[in-house]
Amino acid sequence: MNTARILSIAAVAAFASIGAQAGELNGNLYGTDFEAHVQSTRSSTDVRAEGQKALPNFAKGPVADYAARTTSNLDRAAVRSDALVAIRAHQIATGERS
Template sequence: MNATRLFSVAAVAAFASFAAQAGSAYGDLYGANFDASVQSTRASAEVRAEGAAALPAQKNFVVLQASQPSQLSRLDVRAEAVTAARAGEIATGNRS
């Protein structure tokens, strides 16, 4: 029985070592250390400018125009909000 127990412990240790080696190879194979091996060829300002130029083409993007000052007072806006909330016109929860 001691030989069986010794053999099973040796088998478990062997499988664990194979798994550890496979895990490290897996990480290297699928890019776990990708950023350490890449040398950038473009300036960060160039990449940011390209991203800013591509941003309007994204889904649901709204270009904000320069807004004009509101003609309503804070009290007027608050009164409209109360009226809309009482009428059920303000979406809440998952509907918003």
């Protein structure tokens, strides 16, 4: 059992090192150096300004609008107690299985 385990670990390590060497020799492992060949046509200040302009509209949408309009009539303690009851009744997944 131990021999098979050691051999399987050695095989995985060998395949990983061969893959790493192939990437280094080729200089382009699955397009990882794509950014090195791209020349931007816009300045960073233009991009930041566009991002700042779009930021207020980022969180708006049907889900966000619905959540903003929803009001709750429960306080924090009531929500926590309901959550404890649901956890004890196994209605909420907890731990590593969730």
